[in-house]
Structures are given as structure tokens and as C-alpha cells.
Amino acid sequence: MKRIKAVMVKEFAHIRRDPASLLVVFLMPLVMMFIYGYALNFDIKEIKAGIIDYSGGDLSRSLIEKFANNRYFVIEDLAARYADPIKAGEELLKAGKLKEVIIIPADFSRRLKGGQKADLGIIIDGSDSNVANLVYQYNELIILDFLSAFQDLKELISLDTKIYFNPEVKSAFFFIPGLIAILLIMISALLTSISISREKETGTIDLVFISPLKSSEIIIGKTIPYILVSLVAGATILVFTRFWFGIPIRGSLLVLFVFSLLYVLTGLSFGILISTLAPSQKTAMFGALLATILPSVMLSGFIFPLDSLSPVLRGISHLVPATYFLKIIRGVILKGAELKHFLFEGVAMAVFSLVFITLAIAKFSRIRKKAK
């Protein structure tokens, strides 16, 4: 214990002596949070729709009004502005100025009034399939609403949708807590990734090798100081989440702390493992960034829902620590979930930390033996 403490003191000295790196570790996540918090947004604000009304009359006008009054749609009357509105509509779709064109044929109002079936034409820009999907769904809803004047559909069925945890359906609720998971693993892995590789580069590793300390003591002593640093960074991020982005924290901070500790430990032990493997600081940092950021962003459910992934990739996602912490942090912050909801996830993170740190110790003793 005393010997571990000695290593810790030495490591703290390293941290103190290099305030520039520490500043980077604190500032970078905040800058990232600011940029990403404002960049990532799936909320569809306006669907630009061109309308060509050949029919006129109060029925087609009331349909157009339904679109105009919907907060998602911004409509443009193409027939009033262009001599050949259909062609203009096609061009505007191609140029990306419109998302859809709605064509109301000349006999629309007349046929509806006469109790006959009328037609309605819609052309949607499908390039971004997600957006196109939403546009299509919104169209259907609006048209259904319009039709309810003819068919008492609304009377027939009562469909009531309630949205929990995020009633305004803002994507910030989805992304910002998720970002905490990404940033925390990145910071913690980065911090320890350079600790041993730095000694390798400066040659001071030999001094460490010939010390009477056990390999496990060195590795553990080198990891512990960074727990504190990572947790402080995590707390800073959380403060921003709450007060800058206004995300409510509905769960208990203690629960959040316990899980964050486990998660940070996973990141730190992963970083130290990389540090024993990499020949230089550069390789170590690069490795740490690549191995944490890419899988954490792509395969954890941060942006892309895991349920929709192919089975193989979903299998791989279970090997990404962020997958577990994302569930936890979204659950605790947004749903007010408790410790008992995430026991499995907690155990998974503990197992990750143990595996990483054991591997790191094994690798470290091997290179130490070789050096002798």
C-alpha cells in the first residue's frame, strides 16, 4: 500500500508539472461539448413543400391550410410563381430547395363534392431516407386530418400517444447525456495512455523497471491518481449539461457517481493497457483515441439505435464499454432510474476494468522481464 502510494505521488508530480496537458484534458471536452451539443440535432424544423393547386375552391384551399398551419411545414405556392410549376417543382427538388411537391389536380374539389374519389399527387425528395420517411408520415397525418371532415375516422378510433421523459421530443435530450459517455471514456483512456509510454520514450522506464516495486503496484499506482482527474472532468461536463444545455437531472447524483467511477475505471485501465503496448506516446494517444472514439460513437447506441443494427454488429456492441454506460446515464439522468435497474451493466463495466488492468499488468511484467 505504501509502495503504491509512492507511485501515486510520483504520478501526481507528473500531472502537476504538465499543466498544459491537463488544461487540454479539461478544455477539450468542454469545447467538444459545445460544438457537438449544437451540431447534433435530428429535430426536423421545417419541411419546405411546394404546392401546385390546379383545382382551386374551398376544399383544396382547406387542404393547403392544413399543411400551412402545421408547424413543420413551410409552403410555397408554385403555381403563382412559375409558368410551368411542375417543371419548376422538379428543378427545386433537384436543387434541394424543396423537400416535396404536392400537386392538387384540377378536378379535386369538384369530384370530392360530387361524392367521387379524388386524386392527390405528392413527390418527395428521398435522398435522406430518414427525413423522407418523416415527411411521408407527416403528410399522411395531415391528409387524414383533412379527410376526417368526410369520414368520421377520428370518431371511430381513439389513438392517444404519450411521450415520456422527453415530451417535447428534443434530440438534445438524446445527444447531450450520450456525449458525457463518449467524452468520459476518451478523457480517461487518454490520460493513462501516455503515462507508461512517456517513460518508455524518455528512457525513465528503466528506473521504474529496476525499482523493487511489483508490476501490479506500478500499474495500479499509475492509474489511481487519474481517477480523481477524470471524475473532476466528468463533474465539469455534468455541470454544463445541467446548466448550459438545461438537461434535467432526474436521478440521484450518488447513483451517477457510483456508475461513473466504474466507467472511468474502465477507461483508465484501457488507457494503461494501451500504454504498455504502444512504443511511443504518439502511438499510445492515437491508439487510445481511435479505440475509444470510433466504437463509442458508432457502436454504442450514441447515434444509431442498437435495436436496428444487424445481429453481428449488435454482438460487437456488447464489447464496447460505452454501450453499458450510455444506457445507465440516459436512464439515470432522464428517467430517474435507480441502482437496481442497472446491476448487469455495472457488473459488465467492472469486468471490463478487471480484464484490462490484468492484461496491462501481464504485459508490463513481460516487458519488464525482457528488459532484464
Place this chain on the structure above:
Amino acid sequence: MRLFYLVKKEFIETFRQKEMLPLIFIAPILQIIILGYVVTTDIKNIPVEIINLSKNRASFEIVQRITSSPLFNVKNISNQDKDALDTLKRGRVKAVIRLQDPRPKAGKALNYPEIQVSMDGIDSNTSAIAAGYFNGIIKKYILEDLARKGRQMPVDTHTQIRFNPELKSINYMGPGIVALLLTISTVFFTSVSLVREKEQQTMDTLLISRLTPVEIYIGKAIPLAVLGLVQASLGMAVVMLWFKTPVRGNLLYLLLSALVFLPAILSYGLLISTLASTQQQALFFSWFSMITFMLLSGLFTPIENIHPAIRPLADINPVRYLIKIIREIFLKGNGVEYFYRDLLALAMIAITVITLSILNFKRFISR
């Protein structure tokens, strides 16, 4: 001619490390295939739970339609009522659908169940789409049922989807990912190239040669431009052959845009390299800019959605213009008349960055 030798030296240096070959040629192919599968997840298999308290035929049929739809993954169907909020808190399902017999109303011949959907709204995108899917299923059922009973809907909506009729997101994302990979590899390699010579003190050897600064600068950029183009072509081939993304436009336009884009991104990397004092700093900064380029490129989320506070950052992001052009060429088959403005913006960015970076390079070598 002198330039040729420098280019040759750079190539030798790159390929001398035997790890580089797989990194340059195999990594992008793997990355595209994996990313291609990840980022194109069309939302489906949404886990839901159904509570069916009704025994009538309509509810039975609605439940069946939800169960057989690939969009939903029904985890549990029960006849017992329970608290939806608690189920959602556990997080195993994204929505709880509860059906019950309609309260009797006078004079209603048709009996459809009362339906309540409780959704986990955290993933706003998925919940919006899921709500839409669900509405669609119910609406379709009722319309078909009404038609069976002789009541037709008075309006037929004919929706055409242009440019990507099957709504496959790989068609939208695939080509964009290639642009991203091109950016990643070129920025990383260029950002360390000058600072490495400085760190290893070989910069002086270059400087006392008869090469002019501009020659050194260009000599550093050319090999990386070539590598980038090779990688991007490999990536494009994967997107086109493996994912079968249609190419509707002229690929020459693509080459043209790449040739405007590459000088911009290469000189950006070199600019980082002249500003950084160690390779570590250079890598760090290039990695940081890369993520920013990626998120502000419109690759994952529409450009219009970016908050006005950081919109200017998106406007000077070269990757954004390249991705827009690529998508127009691939999906819409647009000619240059549709994206000449983006091309001009790209050219302006290129000129600015090149000027800045050459000025800085002169300062860098005069030290």
C-alpha cells in the same frame, strides 16, 4: 525534377514502414464496410410491449399487424394491465401499446379499440419515426376494414419518392462516408509530415538542399494527394460494388470536386503541421478538427439543424461542400449547374487555407 526526388523520398518514407500498406489500402475498405452497415441503420426492430385488454377482432388484428411488421419487435404481449412508466424506466422496450374495448357510445356501428401508446421519447428521432409507423399500421388497417364494409376513402394519395425510391440510407450515407475517410487519412498524414522532420531534425537537411520552400511544400503534399485519391477510389468502389449504390451523375464531376477539395484539406493538414511543435500536438489537433469537420458536415444530421451559434463554423467546413456535391452527383445525377456555388465555396476555402499555410510555412522554416 528536384520536386520529383522529394516526392520519391516521401513515398519511400511512407512505404518503408511495413504497417503502412495495410493501413493505407485495407483499412479504408474495412472501415467503409463496417461504417456502411452502422450508419445506415434504417430504424426497425423497435422493441415494444403490447397490453391487449380487448377481446374483439379489431384489436386482435391490430396486434397481429404490429407483431408481423419488421419495424417492431414485440417483446411481450399480455392481457394484464400494468404501469407503462415503470416498463419504460427499465428500458427494455421503447413503447408500450395498450388496447382496450371502446367505451360504448350511442349510435356507433363500427367498433374499434381505444389505443394508448406510451413512448420513451429520449431518442427523439426513433420515437418520431416509430409513432409514424404505428399510426400508419392502424390507419391502414382501418381503411382496409372500412373498404371491406363498403366505405371507401374519398382521396387516393399517390406519393412518388424521387432520387432514392427504396429509401435506403446507404445511398445517402455511403458516398458521404468516403468523403469523410478521404479527409481523415489526408489530414492525419499531412499534419505530422512537417513536424516529424522538425522533431527528427531532418528539416535542416531539406532546407539546405536547393529546393525552394514552395517546392518543399508541394513535394510534401503531392504524395499524400495521390494516396488520398487512391484510398477514396477504393472506398467509392466498395460503396458502388458492395453496397450497390447507384451513380446517376457524371463521375468526372466527382474527380473535379475532389481536385478542388484536396488542396484545401492537404494545406489544412500542413498548416497544423507548421503550427504544432510536436507530432503529438499535431495529431491531437488534427483529430480534434476531424471530429468537428465530421459533425458539422451534414453527414449525420441535416446542415439546417445546426445551431445558428456555430453555423459559421459549418460554412467554412470544406467537407460539408464535398459531401453535398457527392450526394447530388450520386443520387440526383445533378450536373455542375446545380452545385457550382458549392464548388466555388470550396475553391475559396482552398485558396484561403493554401495562402495561410504557405505564409506560415515560410515563417516555420525561417526559424
